[in-house]
Each structure stands twice: as C-alpha cells, then as structure tokens.
Amino acid sequence: MSVFQLSRWIIGILNNIRRTYLWQGRNSNRKLVTVAWDKVCSPKSIGGLGVMDLHTFNLSLLAKWYWKWHGSHQSCWRELLVNLHGNSPTPPSSSPLSKPFQQLQPIISTTTYFTITSGACVLLWHQNWGLGILSSNFHVLFSYCLNPDITVYDFLQHLTTPLQLFRPSLTSSLLAQQQLLQLVHLTQQILSQPTSQTQDQICCKIAPNQLTSASLYNFLKTFPKIPSDFRLVWKLKVPPRVTTFSWLLLHDKLPTIPNLQEKGMILVNRCCLCKSQAETILHLFKTCPYSITTRTFTSYFSNCNIPNVDLCDALTSTELTLKQKELLAISCYFIWKERCSRTFSDANNQPHSTAMLILEDWKLLHPD
Known part of the structure; x- marks a missing residue:
C-alpha cells in the first residue's frame, strides 16, 4: 500500500x-x-x-x-x-x-511547499514554491510554455530573457504578456528575501515538522468537529460486547421490530418482554415493566442505584457516577439479550434472573 x-x-x-x-x-x-x-x-x-x-x-x-x-x-x-x-x-x-x-x-x-535556493529540485509550474501552483494561477501563460516540466533553476537562467521559454505566439496575447511580467516580478521578490539554506527544502503546511501519513490522513478525512455522546461510550469500563452494543444503541441501529420493518420485513410490533405495548428503543430500556423490575433488583443487590433514564441521557449526565453509567449499560445489554432469547428460543427468564446475570458481569468488573 x-x-x-x-x-x-x-x-x-x-x-x-x-x-x-x-x-x-x-x-x-x-x-x-x-x-x-x-x-x-x-x-x-x-x-x-x-x-x-x-x-x-x-x-x-x-x-x-x-x-x-x-x-x-x-x-x-x-x-x-x-x-x-x-x-x-x-x-x-x-x-x-x-x-x-x-x-x-x-x-x-x-499540503506542501518549497523554499528555494537554486530551484534545481523544484518544478516551476507544478510545485508550490511560494506563488502557489503556477499552472493554475497563470493558466493562460502556461498554455504558451515550451517545456511544462521546466525547473525553477532553468527559469531563473532566463529571467532577463523569459520570452525564449515560450512560443512566439505569446506576443499576440496581452493577458499572457501581463502574466509573464507579473511572474517575473514576483519571482524577483522571492529571490530577494534572505535565506540560510544551502539547498531547496520541502516544508509542510499541515504539520509542524514534517508530513506524516497520519497528519495527511486526518487532513484528507475532514470530519465535522461537533460535540458527540459517542466519545463517552468508549470511556466506560465494561466488556467489549457491552461497548459495541451501546454503540449500536446510540445509533438506534439495533434490529428492533421498527428497524426491521423499515427494511421491508412484515412483523407484528409487540414487545416480547411485557407483551402489551409496541417495541421501541425507549420502551425496551426505559418504560417496559420488565426493564423497570430488572433495574430495581439490580440496584438493590448492587448497592448502586440505576436511574430510570435512557443510556444517551445517562452518558451526558453530570449527576451520575461512572459506576452508575457502567451498570446501566450492562443492564441494557442483558435486557436486550433476554429480548433476543425470547424471540428466537422461547426463553422466559424472570426479571430477578436477568438481574443476577447483570450482577455477575458487574462483580467481575468491581470485585470489591
């Protein structure tokens, strides 16, 4: 690669x-x-x-x-x-x-530019040496050049007689002549600046010292820098399967009945935990009687109160401790696991049984 x-x-x-x-x-x-x-x-x-x-x-x-x-x-x-x-x-x-x-x-x-001394290692038209990319900035003049790959050094040798580097028809274009005069003037300004370099040097615009593959990757992949709750998911000290589940939950990409219906599946939308209301993310993990009872058992035996809020609100809450957020994430995971077991294998664990599974995982993370 x-x-x-x-x-x-x-x-x-x-x-x-x-x-x-x-x-x-x-x-x-x-x-x-x-x-x-x-x-x-x-x-x-x-x-x-x-x-x-x-x-x-x-x-x-x-x-x-x-x-x-x-x-x-x-x-x-x-x-x-x-x-x-x-x-x-x-x-x-x-x-x-x-x-x-x-x-x-x-x-x-x-992403890069050159500081020149001789210009022997820098292309006049295609590399940035202080005037941008000349083939774009002086595109009319560039169309008349005899050698598109000429170096800055070769151009400097003809700085007093620059017409030798272009086709004779250049004299018929007023705009091209104006661009040539402007180019010669700007080049003289750059050469008049003092420098301590002994050879042409490449410099980076997007990193302080040198161009790295990481800095260029981040530059090319421009992502919106907006506040997000997802960064908080990765701070939870929970098993990887719970982290992945929480990531899908925040995206609302769990295969719930409404999401499956959007994909064209014909299903009856009913919560298999309480068998009374429609299945939604909000219902499954917050308002379902099965979930409420499971959280109550878990809070009692863990001595860590689980608030009746969804995971997204819990992650951004400043009133909840990290342990409460972790316990809520594990609880949601096992409630979802029980939902899937009832859907695919006719399981029927009671809320206190699910709470015991939650506590087993919790004790592994917090043995004290």
Whole structure:
C-alpha cells in the first residue's frame, strides 16, 4: 500500500472482507449490516469505530514517499533510484514512483511547499514554491510554455530573457504578456528575501515538522468537529460486547421490530418482554415493566442505584457516577439479550434472573 496505488476494485474486495469480519466474525452465517461503512470508518468521537479508510490511507502512505524523495537526499534508496533513472525534481517515468507521484500532485500541492535556493529540485509550474501552483494561477501563460516540466533553476537562467521559454505566439496575447511580467516580478521578490539554506527544502503546511501519513490522513478525512455522546461510550469500563452494543444503541441501529420493518420485513410490533405495548428503543430500556423490575433488583443487590433514564441521557449526565453509567449499560445489554432469547428460543427468564446475570458481569468488573 505504501508503494503502489490500490485500484478501487482491490479496495472493494478488502473492504468486503473487513465488513464481513466486523458483522459476522468467523461465523459463516450472514448477519444484518446496520451501520453504513462510511460511518464505521469515522473517528470514535463522532460515532464511528475508527476503522481506516483504505483509499485515503493508501494515498497518505504514497504521499509520504514524496516527502522522503525531496527531504532525504542522502538516503540509500533515493541514491539508488537516481543512479538508475537520473536525478530530477520528480521520479522519471521509468521509476516505480512516477505514476503515484503524478496522481498525488493535487494533494501534495495543497499540503506542501518549497523554499528555494537554486530551484534545481523544484518544478516551476507544478510545485508550490511560494506563488502557489503556477499552472493554475497563470493558466493562460502556461498554455504558451515550451517545456511544462521546466525547473525553477532553468527559469531563473532566463529571467532577463523569459520570452525564449515560450512560443512566439505569446506576443499576440496581452493577458499572457501581463502574466509573464507579473511572474517575473514576483519571482524577483522571492529571490530577494534572505535565506540560510544551502539547498531547496520541502516544508509542510499541515504539520509542524514534517508530513506524516497520519497528519495527511486526518487532513484528507475532514470530519465535522461537533460535540458527540459517542466519545463517552468508549470511556466506560465494561466488556467489549457491552461497548459495541451501546454503540449500536446510540445509533438506534439495533434490529428492533421498527428497524426491521423499515427494511421491508412484515412483523407484528409487540414487545416480547411485557407483551402489551409496541417495541421501541425507549420502551425496551426505559418504560417496559420488565426493564423497570430488572433495574430495581439490580440496584438493590448492587448497592448502586440505576436511574430510570435512557443510556444517551445517562452518558451526558453530570449527576451520575461512572459506576452508575457502567451498570446501566450492562443492564441494557442483558435486557436486550433476554429480548433476543425470547424471540428466537422461547426463553422466559424472570426479571430477578436477568438481574443476577447483570450482577455477575458487574462483580467481575468491581470485585470489591
């Protein structure tokens, strides 16, 4: 992934394997996928699982080589490529890095820039050396250039006679001539600034010291920075199965009867715990008599009061202790487990039996 760009077809196959493992594990039975893959690849703080997006991660790893090419002039691997293919601002077409570098150019141009001394290692038109990407900023002038891959150094050699670098028809375009004069003027301004560098140097816009695959990945995956209750789920000291359940519960992606009906299944909506009201998330975990009785037993035997609130309100509450939030999450998990047992295997555990299961898990976490 760090040398070759993966095709969309390969990424699709790998994502299918990862998606299958996430929702099915090693079980061959197909299970219901409830959360979109894009959401799964989001950070945990905004409701995802923090799974890497392979396409973005692949681009980030490839861009790291671009940084190394311009920042590690004495490295053995660069010297080997230079000896094989020659020295140039970018790897030549015969180099295995050539194609990835070309495809990454739009990303690189927005995240890096060059400070120049000689300009021998910097492309005039395609790399940012203080004036942005000239092929875009001076697109009319660029259409007249004779060598699109000319370096800044070669341009500086013709700074007093720049017309030699362009087609003769340039003189017929007033806008192109104006852009040429502007380019020469801006270049002279940049060269007049004092510098202590001995060679061209690549700099990073998005990180303080150097471009890393992590910093570029976070830059490319722009997520909304909004307050979210999901970050609180991962702070609970509960078993992983309870954490995953709580994550699905906050997303309202548990396979409840209303959610299954939205997927086209024809089902009678009735709570199998109380057998009197419709099954909803709010009813199952807050207002159902079975759930209320289970929480009452659990609170009594654990000496930790479980409030009659839903998990989302509990996580954001400043009045509840961390232990109360953890016990509520475990209680919701075992209530859901009892609901599934009654649906698929005709189980009929009483509330005090479910409370004992909750307390067993609770004692493992808090043996004191």
